[in-house]
Amino acid sequence: MCDTLPGADDNGTGVVGLLQIMKQLKNDTLGKYCFEVVAYTLEEPPFFATEYMGSFVHAESLHSRGVDVFGMVSLEMIGYFSDAKKSQDYPLKFLRFFYGNVGDYITVVRKMNKGPFARNFSGKYKKSKKVRTKKFTGPQKLTGIDFSDHRNYWHFEYDAIMLTDTAFYRNKNYHRSTDTVDTIDFDRMAAVIDGVLWTLRRMN
Numbered sequence: 001m002c003d004t005l006p007g008a009d010d011n012g013t014g015v016v017g018l019l020q021i022m023k024q025l026k027n028d029t030l031g032k033y034c035f036e037v038v039a040y041t042l043e044e045p046p047f048f049a050t051e052y053m054g055s056f057v058h059a060e061s062l063h064s065r066g067v068d069v070f071g072m073v074s075l076e077m078i079g080y081f082s083d084a085k086k087s088q089d090y091p092l093k094f095l096r097f098f099y100g101n102v103g104d105y106i107t108v109v110r111k112m113n114k115g116p117f118a119r120n121f122s123g124k125y126k127k128s129k130k131v132r133t134k135k136f137t138g139p140q141k142l143t144g145i146d147f148s149d150h151r152n153y154w155h156f157e158y159d160a161i162m163l164t165d166t167a168f169y170r171n172k173n174y175h176r177s178t179d180t181v182d183t184i185d186f187d188r189m190a191a192v193i194d195g196v197l198w199t200l201r202r203m204n
């Protein structure tokens with residue numbers, strides 16, 4: 001028997017982000033760049049980290065066609081925030097000293113020593129001041145850093161970042177029946193999406 005998993009933050013919020021970005025950029029161009037808004041299937045176990053992930057199939061098809069990818073932005077879970085003390089955990093406890101124990105921010109995650117797009121995007125995103133933002137750069141082997149679709153772009157040496165509310169390090173409803181829409185912070189989620197639009201329009 002399976003629990004009912006409403007999946008509001010994981011990953012209703014990411015889908016809302018995609019839809020809103022599509023709507024806002026419908027009559028827009030991003031300079032000389034084409035852009036694709038892609039919803040991926042099979043991100044979860046047992047397909048996670050296999051070539052059956054939708055994002056693996058997509059990244060591989062770009063690679064095999066020799067498409068020059070400027071950058072990829074993965075909207076992971078983007079709707080859960082808390083202003084309470086001790087509401088934020090980390091894969092390594094010492095990170096708390098750098099990032100604090102209050103889960104009131106969005107994280108822009110990129111891989112260490114990788115990618116001008118990722119560096120530029122995360123810097124600009126923070127400057128947009130739409131939402132409290134913390135930049136995180138780490139080695140790929142750090143637990144959690146590649147827990148979403150951007151991992152497959154990294155695999156093909158594409159420049160990619162992940163935007164995340166840090167998933168289970170903050171949201172204890174993760175993969176539970178309690179991941180419901182009433183736990184979503186719509187104001188901050190909207191600000192996260194506004195930040196993506198603001199940043200994408202300034203990436204040229």
Ligand SMILES: [Zn+2]
Nearest residue numbers: 010011044175
């Ligand atoms: Zn999940």
